[in-house]
Amino acid sequence: MAEEKEKKITADYDKVYVMPEEYHGINPDQPKEIIREKIVTKTKVIRKKSRALPMVVIVFLILTVALLSYIGYLIYFKPAPEPEVIVKVIETEKKPEEIPEVVEPKIEIEPEIEFDPATIKPTKLSDMIDVDGDNDGLTDAEEFLLETDYQRPDSDSDSFVDGVELGNLYNPSGIDPAKLEFSGLVFTYVNPTFDYDLFYPKGWFARSLKPDNSEIIFSSPLTENINVLVLENSLNLSLIEWYTSQIDIEKQDEVVEFENKSGLKGVRSPDEFTVYFARGEYVYVIDYDIGLKEKASYPHLFELLVQSFVFTGQE
Ligand SMILES: [Ca+2]
Ligand SMILES: [Ca+2]
Structure with a gap:
């Protein structure tokens, strides 16, 4: 085995x-x-x-x-390479040191003009009257409002030059009606509180600046105004007394008195832009304001208000 x-x-x-x-x-x-x-x-x-x-x-x-x-x-799936345009943008992008330096504009500051009294424009109204082409005593602007011919001294051929007619409260643009107050060229202003009337030219506007009508402004188309003020004279001083109390004592010899066509006595300021009347416990001031204008377009229409000024009612 x-x-x-x-x-x-x-x-x-x-x-x-x-x-x-x-x-x-x-x-x-x-x-x-x-x-x-x-x-x-x-x-x-x-x-x-x-x-x-x-x-x-x-x-x-x-x-x-x-x-x-x-x-x-x-x-x-390999990520696409960055777009070439981005590379170009990066290439063309300026380096900070290549950016031109910004030059700020120089601002020239004008030196302040020192106040020199010798350079002050004339303040007297008669030295500041606007163009009077036909030398008839009315400026071209006034003749436009009064519908007279600024190229004809005697627009209505009545032998009186236009300026003289207006100064005497007559109609310079026509024989009939002879009176200025009926000519349609002026309106009558009625002060219901302090009882006075005056004429002012058509084309101007009258307006009360205070509820008691103590300050009325008459406005012209050319931004010139005439103001009528009512001031308190509680001591009932005469016009001369009141006026001299308002000014420096050394200027009291310069007071210019006059009488208007209504027979009313008044006082003009030295620069001719202001007129004063007095009655009772009030003094009435008519002031011509041309603002910042260098020429007065309506000096004779200012005179129209002054010459037509009249008291009404009882003293
Ligand atoms: Ca004229
Ligand atoms: Ca005339």
Whole structure:
């Protein structure tokens, strides 16, 4: 029995010996257990190798697939390069040091003009009269309102020049009606509170600035105004007394008195822009305001108000 086993092992050995080289190196003279153990060990190694081979192939395939996937990713999903225009913008962008320095415009400040009394414009009304083309005593602006011929001194050919006629409250634009108050060229303003009347030219507007009618403004088309104010004179001073009490004592010799066409005595201011009348406990002031204008367009119409001013009612 043992011999048969040994023959069989020997036969197996012969078979093993012609097996692949993995079985080389087994000494047939070694004890059979050792030979068997080596054979078993080698067989396990071969089996391990036979199992490791597919794993290598699988890993190789996985790596290959991964590599191909990465290549595909690089080909199809590689981020696009930044647009060239951005690069150009960056290239053309000026460096801070290349930005030209901003030069602020120089502002020339005019020196303040020192006040010099010698340069003051003349303040006397008679020195500031506007254009009077035909030299008839009415400015061109006044002749427009009075419908006279600004190129003919005697518009109605009655031998009286236009300015003289107006100054005497006559109609300079026609013989009939001769009186200015009936000509339609002027209106009569009646103050119901302080009892006075006066003429003012058509085309002007009369307006009370205070509820008690103590301040009336007559507005012209050329932003010139005539104001008529009523002031308190509670001491019932005469006009001269009241006026001199309002001005510096050294100027009291300059008081200019006059009498208007109604026979009313008044006082003119030295600059001729203001006239004063007085009655009872009130003083009446007629003031010509030309604002900032250098020429007075309506000086003779201002005189119309002054000359036509009259008190009404009882004192
Ligand atoms: Ca004239
Ligand atoms: Ca005339």
